[in-house]
Amino acid sequence: MLVENTRLVQIGRAVTPYTQQKGTPIQPWRGESVEAHIEIYPEFRDGLNDLERFDRIWVLSLLHESTGFEMRVIPYRDTLLRGLFATRSPRRPNPIGMSLVTVDSVDIEKGIIRVQGIDLLNNTPIIDIKPYVPQFESIPDSASGWLENGNDTRVADDRFDKTD
């Protein structure tokens, strides 16, 4: 069932060293030391005011290399089939990525957000930026199901590539 009258607007793009999923960090906090930024297009740059005083932001993106999906997947950190919605697999009904990244600097005029810890492929379309608010979103003791026993895999292999 398609959502009616919905179109996604690209507000910018990711500029990262990652050109294929294999080898890309699995979660944003894994990729700390690479040069990366988000480029926001001119008509949206005024919305970047006040962002620099946040340590972290949510970067919502369209995972453009993701195609198709299955309702059970074996995640990187596990060896068993898990329900898709209990995983962060990029292959989803709506392949929207939520990346929590650290903000180094914001250049409003040029539309450049320098970030650390990004896990997006180069040129991934950006569709939203939201502030990270620990008062709402930091819940250290929240149980995390199968992930509590997961292994410590740090980079992606090719299991979710579209060429699988």
Next chain:
Amino acid sequence: MLVENTRLVQIGRAVTPYTQQKGTPIQPWRGESVEAHIEIYPEFRDGLNDLERFDRIWVLSLLHESTGFEMRVIPYRDTLLRGLFATRSPRRPNPIGMSLVTVDSVDIEKGIIRVQGIDLLNNTPIIDIKPYVPQFESIPDSASGWLENGNDTRVADDRFDKTD
């Protein structure tokens, strides 16, 4: 600039007591004691396996009552104009909501996720469910800019209603 070839698939809907934005909790954790659930449509229910062992989930939704946007807004918790991307205003270029809710129970067969702390209007289209993983996403001391001095408003008024 529209993202090419993108359509959003509705995987379910929110069932909540909230029928208008005015009076709806501002952030999910404010709305703890109401009866609410997410209904997932049949073809996506198998993806709910393993979800119940997570205390919290991210519910991604399409904020269907949100229309239009401006690059500066006065947030509920403030009295000054702020850059849109430094706020959680529902009026955005892509009105995608990210609600962090507590999972009470998951009925895979019926496609019902009973939740606490939801901030969505009744019948809001759901487009994704992701597990909340504190190992990645809980950063208690992350600076939160203007929100650190914000007031303690608990429910919405009508400033972001489409009838403004």
